[in-house]
Amino acid sequence: MADYDVVLLVEQELTAADAAQVRSLHEGLDDPVTYHVLLPLEDAAARIEASMGSLSAGEMLASPAMAMSDVDLDAVRKDCEDRSARELHSTVAALKAAGAIVGSATVVSDxxxxxxxxxxxxxxxxxxxxxxxxxxxxxFFHLDWTSRARRKIGVPVLHLLERETFDEQAGGTGEGVTGI
Structure with missing residues (x-):
């Protein structure tokens, strides 16, 4: 039997329910399913921008250089790397607890x-x-990961919204699945 390899691109750590939902998609397949997990490195620049947004206009206008001098960019970057690694580890643990075989798991900066x-x-x-x-x-503008992936790769792409059950998606009480 050949492995049926599935690549998961996750925006944040999976919960046990998320992992069980992913695993349930492949129950009943004859071939063994191996999951490969990609979790993008949290964007340090976005965290800095968000923290800058919390400063008042007076603080920024008075001395933007002074406001930035308090930001340790290397510390923010290291914190982002550590947080992403922890989320990836938790995601792998959740998948394994759901009975999944995990072939690889990577924090990606690309x-x-x-x-x-x-x-x-x-x-x-x-x-x-x-x-x-x-x-x-x-x-809406087809700039999301799923739309871009469909244009770039030649395999089926399923977009699931985290923390929504299939019943919530199908019953219209959640956001739903965007294109299968």
Whole structure:
């Protein structure tokens, strides 16, 4: 039997329910399923921008250089790397607890869709699953990861919204699945 390789691109750590939902998609397949997990490195620049946004206009206008001097960029970057590694470790543990075989798990610093395409090619992936929080504006303009992945890779791409059960998605009480 040949492995059925699935590449997961996750925006944040999976819960036990998320992992069980992913695993349930492949129950009943004859071939063993191996999951390869990609978690993008948390964006240190976005964290700095967010913290800058919390400063008042007076603080910024008075002395922008002074406000930035308090930011230790290396510490922020290290914190982002540590946080991403912890989330990846927790995701792998959740998948394994759900009975999944995890072939590889990587924190990626490349653009997420490029990393997804490369991993699908590397492992001869049969499908890709992207798990994200809802991004209404990005999805509307087809700039989200799923739309970009469909244009870039040649395997089926399933987009699941994290922390939504299939019943919530199908019953219209949640955000739903965007294109299968």
């Amino acid at each position: 653009p997420p869709i490029d990393a997804l395409a490369a991993k699908v090619a590397e492992v001869d992936g049969r499908e890709a699953i992207i798990l994200t929080r809802p991004h209404v504006v990005a999805e």
